[in-house]
Amino acid sequence: MDISRTKTASQIKTDTKHKNAIAQIFAAILAVPNLSKNLRQKLAWMLLVSCMLHFSVLGQTKSTLDTLIKTQGLQPPELFPRARLAEFRYGTSLSRQFSSELFKEDISEGTIASQHYFSASVTLPLLQTGVLQVRGTMNYDFNRFEFENIDNDAPLVFERNGSVNYQYFSASINTLYFSKLFKRQMVYISTIILDADENAIQRLRGIFGFSLNIKKNDRTQISAGAIVFVDPASPIPALPSFNLEHLFQDNKSSVDIVFPRQVLIRRLIGKRSRISLGTVFNPSIFYVGDYNSNLSGTFEFNQLELKSGLIYQHRLSKLVLISASGGLSNIINSRLAEKGEPNSEFIYKTEQNATGYFQITVSLIPFWAN
Numbered sequence: 001m002d003i004s005r006t007k008t009a010s011q012i013k014t015d016t017k018h019k020n021a022i023a024q025i026f027a028a029i030l031a032v033p034n035l036s037k038n039l040r041q042k043l044a045w046m047l048l049v050s051c052m053l054h055f056s057v058l059g060q061t062k063s064t065l066d067t068l069i070k071t072q073g074l075q076p077p078e079l080f081p082r083a084r085l086a087e088f089r090y091g092t093s094l095s096r097q098f099s100s101e102l103f104k105e106d107i108s109e110g111t112i113a114s115q116h117y118f119s120a121s122v123t124l125p126l127l128q129t130g131v132l133q134v135r136g137t138m139n140y141d142f143n144r145f146e147f148e149n150i151d152n153d154a155p156l157v158f159e160r161n162g163s164v165n166y167q168y169f170s171a172s173i174n175t176l177y178f179s180k181l182f183k184r185q186m187v188y189i190s191t192i193i194l195d196a197d198e199n200a201i202q203r204l205r206g207i208f209g210f211s212l213n214i215k216k217n218d219r220t221q222i223s224a225g226a227i228v229f230v231d232p233a234s235p236i237p238a239l240p241s242f243n244l245e246h247l248f249q250d251n252k253s254s255v256d257i258v259f260p261r262q263v264l265i266r267r268l269i270g271k272r273s274r275i276s277l278g279t280v281f282n283p284s285i286f287y288v289g290d291y292n293s294n295l296s297g298t299f300e301f302n303q304l305e306l307k308s309g310l311i312y313q314h315r316l317s318k319l320v321l322i323s324a325s326g327g328l329s330n331i332i333n334s335r336l337a338e339k340g341e342p343n344s345e346f347i348y349k350t351e352q353n354a355t356g357y358f359q360i361t362v363s364l365i366p367f368w369a370n
Helices: 009-031 037-058 065-072
Strands: 086-093 096-102 105-128 132-148 162-181 184-196 201-216 220-230 238-247 253-259 262-269 273-289 298-315 320-338 348-352 355-364
Touching: 132 273, 162 273, 184 220, 201 238, 201 298
Parallel strands: none
Antiparallel strands: 086 105, 086 355, 096 105, 096 348, 105 132, 132 162, 162 184, 184 201, 201 220, 220 238, 238 253, 253 262, 262 273, 273 298, 298 320, 320 348, 320 355
């Protein structure tokens, strides 16, 4: 008998946990309301591909997460890496009042009784050398709005009493190139994105940037750079970027700033969990046209949201991470503009009150991050 190929009771138990977690994700996909049979099949295939990679690598590794923690003393960056092989999110927000304007004239007021959203993404490595990384990402977003008490019986855009659904798809090629500047690491970043809705392919756009490492040691990482948006619809052409990760002396508390994405204070709980307090920037997009609204033509709806509250994360296994978050959602910008036109030339906007939200996430950690 080949002892190296024999699974221990612990490994069998770990495999069972993984399979149960995957089964729950499949069940969550099937439970998402108003998804067509074809779309459910596509999402299931995305999950199946990521799971095949997940288990093929898992079968080749003998070290459990507990062993890695014990022998290598894994710290938060290793326990909770940013990279994802696949990620599945489901969230909901509570009731909130809103008002809307079309061509700068008030058209309606009412209540968004609830908003439910589901997203799925898969990222696969395409090329990796000593200085170059190329990865491909597929993403799907589903949003369902429940409207009530709309005071306009003939809405011109998309708000109407009852439920309204929107779907968004995107595929991207992401490239990282590592170099040196002033004897410090410089990372050049490029992302090419092709997006679509359930009706047609919509737009191609790009994001480019760089990040210069300013400080890096066992406890602190600081980098700064810039992001350029190659997109006429972008509200701004460029943004500065700033990253700070610092682990305090207790080896449990840390600060994690990724501008403009998030500002978080984190605290480890036990060996596999952590809790975070802070704010996360959450942009979203979908398309509106004559096929799903009363508008003629195709328009792009952009919403900028700040989510502030608590995030709980638990490293379920070497390759599975689960999290739950909740708190206050603030919509700071919600506009509709003609496809490809600057967001500042919007024809429609909404003002929405702050409300509560809750979200659960299941992530598969890629083998290249272990």
